[in-house]
Amino acid sequence: MEKRSVDSRVRGVSTGTTILAATFDGGVVIGSDSRASIGGEYVSSKTINKVVQVHDQIFCCMAGSLADAQAVTKAAKFHLSFHSVQMETPPLVIAAASVLQELCYNNKEELQAGFITAGWDRKKGPQVYVVPLGGMLVGQPVTIGGSGSTYIYGYVDAKYKPNMSREECLQFATNALALAMGRDNVSGGVAHLVVITETGVEHVVVPGNKLPKFHNE
Amino acid sequence: MSSIGTGYDLSASTFSPDGRVFQVEYAMKAVENSSTAIAIRCKDGVVFGVEKLVLSKLYEQGSNKRIFNIDRHVGMAVAGLLADARSLSEVARDEASSFRSSYGHDIPLKHLSDRVAMYVHAYTLYSAVRPFGCSFILGSYDKDDGPQLYMVDPSGISHGYWGCAIGKAKQAAKTEIEKLQMKEMTCRELVKEVAKIIYIVHDEVKDKAFELELSWVGEVTNGRHQLIPEEVRQEAEKYAKDSLEEEDDSDEDNMRWHVSQRLHSTAPAAGESPTERGAFRDKPQGTMLSLQFNHGIV
Numbered sequence: 001m002e003k004r005s006v007d008s009r010v011r012g013v014s015t016g017t018t019i020l021a022a023t024f025d026g027g028v029v030i031g032s033d034s035r036a037s038i039g040g041e042y043v044s045s046k047t048i049n050k051v052v053q054v055h056d057q058i059f060c061c062m063a064g065s066l067a068d069a070q071a072v073t074k075a076a077k078f079h080l081s082f083h084s085v086q087m088e089t090p091p092l093v094i095a096a097a098s099v100l101q102e103l104c105y106n107n108k109e110e111l112q113a114g115f116i117t118a119g120w121d122r123k124k125g126p127q128v129y130v131v132p133l134g135g136m137l138v139g140q141p142v143t144i145g146g147s148g149s150t151y152i153y154g155y156v157d158a159k160y161k162p163n164m165s166r167e168e169c170l171q172f173a174t175n176a177l178a179l180a181m182g183r184d185n186v187s188g189g190v191a192h193l194v195v196i197t198e199t200g201v202e203h204v205v206v207p208g209n210k211l212p213k214f215h216n217e
Numbered sequence: 218m219s220s221i222g223t224g225y226d227l228s229a230s231t232f233s234p235d236g237r238v239f240q241v242e243y244a245m246k247a248v249e250n251s252s253t254a255i256a257i258r259c260k261d262g263v264v265f266g267v268e269k270l271v272l273s274k275l276y277e278q279g280s281n282k283r284i285f286n287i288d289r290h291v292g293m294a295v296a297g298l299l300a301d302a303r304s305l306s307e308v309a310r311d312e313a314s315s316f317r318s319s320y321g322h323d324i325p326l327k328h329l330s331d332r333v334a335m336y337v338h339a340y341t342l343y344s345a346v347r348p349f350g351c352s353f354i355l356g357s358y359d360k361d362d363g364p365q366l367y368m369v370d371p372s373g374i375s376h377g378y379w380g381c382a383i384g385k386a387k388q389a390a391k392t393e394i395e396k397l398q399m400k401e402m403t404c405r406e407l408v409k410e411v412a413k414i415i416y417i418v419h420d421e422v423k424d425k426a427f428e429l430e431l432s433w434v435g436e437v438t439n440g441r442h443q444l445i446p447e448e449v450r451q452e453a454e455k456y457a458k459d460s461l462e463e464e465d466d467s468d469e470d471n472m473r474w475h476v477s478q479r480l481h482s483t484a485p486a487a488g489e490s491p492t493e494r495g496a497f498r499d500k501p502q503g504t505m506l507s508l509q510f511n512h513g514i515v
Contacts, residue, residue, distance in 0.1 A: 083320070086328065088327075092322055094322050095320035095322060098319060123322075
């Protein structure tokens, strides 16, 4: 497999990014930052939304090349909507993740996009799946991704507990995003968060100046 | 209700003037020539039973199976042309495994049944191919959706059922199935009833030897479709044979009553001597009548 050359003109807009998802008792929180940059030199958008709805109660976070990620989520959205009409029931979260996986794996030569899928279904409740660049599929209770995630592995490992309450989990996710955005130059802007539970979906947007501040800020 | 569709029955792509596709109807006749298969859904699973006629003593026991595993949670019992049924079981297996590969979970039975039914239906549209000459019953169990049972016939229609029967004695089998309260039964209770129904509908005169194929899928097997274990099978067959003997005795009483009404126009007195019973049993006519009472065929 050819080593892909890191050429910002060829790659176009990429999302140096921070994305994460975490399950709590009764639901799941999925979130991302909102910065899109070109080659790490210039912020092309301060308020891009990287959390995409692929079905009523299933959301995806995009990482990698924005163009690739948008194309893949568009295809996945269509596929899932057709699938759910055929099944006469909302799709399972594992089905959504598998659809993304097929697209990423079968086109791995051309694509450079990774995803975190999170949602709620009636069979298994709240779930999080991660589909990184090559098209692997793994289910985890909490997962982080993107360039900013490297700065918060320690925080997530230390602070995540299974079966938190909704408020605890939301605070945990906001803190994690804030810490990553504080250290990663290609992550920033606002924190987009979506809380998915059996009853529905709630969007929470935390503007940059309202993000939690830590000791040296 | 059979009629000859002369001229309009040469290909599946032709309708008759009264709106029938005769090739599909002839395909259904092929199913009716085959021995019976039944499946019943209860509150915690599905049980399949097939009356597998043994055409030659030289066959290895257990050969020519008529119950197939489609995916680990789906079973399929067939009636009709066995070669057509085998090819459809491969189609069903492909559908189930490709669904699992694309979506990461077990295929819901209704979807599998719709997909295979669509495939069967496609063969009823063209003159270049003939319709499939088999019906099949699909059953599965899922701990969230519960037990499911679907039947597909050669026309490509699929319906969901609580109990269904296909093959030559399907009417008699349906009558027996309707007597059961399957929604309140468990698989273990149902296995015995399924065995009994197969024994009841089996025609001792026309078809001699048969093997009873039994399988189930349900909570008792943790959602996996499997052949019935040996002890359960023996218990079920014993129950079936015992019930049949009881019915034979009570049927003979009934028969004696009805035949004597017709032949002698006198009601039998209570406590008739056993020799009278023996006399009826020896008469060939008497035997035929008793068969009719047993099978519910008039």
